[in-house]
Amino acid sequence: MKLYTYFRSSAAYRVRIALNLKGLPWEAVAVHLARGEQRAPGYRSIHPAGLVPTLDDNGLLLTQSLAIVEYLDETHPQPPLLPADPAGRARVRAIAQSIACEIHPINNLRVLNYLTGEMGLTETQKLTWYRHWVDTGLAAVEAQLAGHPATGRFCHGDTPGLADACLVPQIYNAQRFDCQLDHVPTVMRIVEACEALPAFQAAAPGVQADAE
Amino acid sequence: MKLYTYFRSSAAYRVRIALNLKGLPWEAVAVHLARGEQRAPGYRSIHPAGLVPTLDDNGLLLTQSLAIVEYLDETHPQPPLLPADPAGRARVRAIAQSIACEIHPINNLRVLNYLTGEMGLTETQKLTWYRHWVDTGLAAVEAQLAGHPATGRFCHGDTPGLADACLVPQIYNAQRFDCQLDHVPTVMRIVEACEALPAFQAAAPGVQADAE
Structure with a gap:
């Protein structure tokens, strides 16, 4: 999995934590928000709104940090990040x-x-x-x-x-x-x-x- | 189920739609945001932060509209409000x-x-x-x-x-x-x-x- 991330982004930081709690290997691709890299055509083709993070799971592009964490929890259930009830x-x-x-x-x-x-x-x-x-x-x-x-x-x-x-x-x-x-x-x-x-x-x- | 709601609140409106799509009977309790009723002690005992909506499901108090909709989808699966995959x-x-x-x-x-x-x-x-x-x-x-x-x-x-x-x-x-x-x-x-x-x-x- 490849995570488009910015070190200070709260939303990217949430997903980094979730990936680590799951013990999943992931590769970071930095998108420097303060320098405006999220508005460059390259990243716009990944995420049209230019927000981080985006998770690339084998070509499937996922956005919005909470949706990404729920996806990880559904596709890699152990250890769970949400309770069962x-x-x-x-x-x-x-x-x-x-x-x-x-x-x-x-x-x-x-x-x-x-x-x-x-x-x-x-x-x-x-x-x-x-x-x-x-x-x-x-x-x-x-x-x-x-x-x-x-x-x-x-x-x-x-x-x-x-x-x-x-x-x-x-x-x-x-x-x-x-x-x-x-x-x-x-x-x-x-x-x-x-x-x-x-x-x-x-x-x-x-x-x-x-x-x- | 009892929904603490304000007619113009987007978040309450989302939950009203979900309840109706599920065909669940619900009773509205109005909390008038523009008049500050969310800050009155009565509602503060229901929702300390004074936000709407709150869903009271038989005494279980649920907050945050998206969390409430997911709860409804898990406890009343038909018709589903999220896809299966x-x-x-x-x-x-x-x-x-x-x-x-x-x-x-x-x-x-x-x-x-x-x-x-x-x-x-x-x-x-x-x-x-x-x-x-x-x-x-x-x-x-x-x-x-x-x-x-x-x-x-x-x-x-x-x-x-x-x-x-x-x-x-x-x-x-x-x-x-x-x-x-x-x-x-x-x-x-x-x-x-x-x-x-x-x-x-x-x-x-x-x-x-x-x-x-």
Whole structure:
């Protein structure tokens, strides 16, 4: 499998974690977002909208990180990244989507660039924006996790899965923007447990071949 | 089943469509977002983050619209809202997420309110923002659909499913903000096919009990 990736992309980072948790061999093809490589004709022929990641599974091109992780879970069931019961699956997906649909889209690179470009906001306003959505979004995730009987060492029980694969990249990005994280102790405790695992360590932005 | 809903919420609208496609009986509990009812203690005890929808399935509280639809598909498999094959499932989820993770989050009510409130943008700037993300986001969805062999009368084949349940509410909202839609003919052709079905008609904002 070939993963079109950018070291700092949260969405690509999620898929890197999932591939590593599954123990699947994969090859990275770097698409440098900050240099605009996602808009070059070469990558546009892979992903017309110019987003990362794209997973190439033997010629089948897959997009959208959560859809890719579900695909990996269906085609390579062991170890599972979603629980077996519908209620548990719904809980894990809801936590993942609280990050992937409520926090990350509002704060990704193209949105931030549009705010300071076309919308004329200052860098300070951009940081206020970023931290506001991380702050409220992670508080919502903390509420999903803290005190819930299904929360274990990881987001759902004692094995890492889809929700953890979304949580760790979001915290990496929050820390890069110096967000305050004291209000989400359960989140931080789980992230620490994840970061002790080789699958997460090998997916981290800093150790990717395209890292700067 | 009890659905906490707001007539204009895209996310609630998706779940209404799914419930209707499944032919499941459900009761609506209105949460008036524009009046701030989602922040009242009563709803906060149902959904701490104060988002709609929440589905109450016999006491099990489910959040995040795509997770709810997947739950419905797992617990009430007929008619299926996702195809049977992993590649098809990945495609339908990717289309759904192109809407639910790339367009809608950037343009929902609380984000628009934050732009004109804390960020101090004008109403005109807000509309420019809204239309920009709808325009580029729907172009990406059109690229996923147009000319793809799996696209049929609906987003994937000739039966409506998860992707269609996301597409119709997004177009409803785009039309409400007078977005230009000439560049997405496949999208519009599919939306028209959906809107001919009773399941979609009964889920439309205008016919909900809380409609204004």
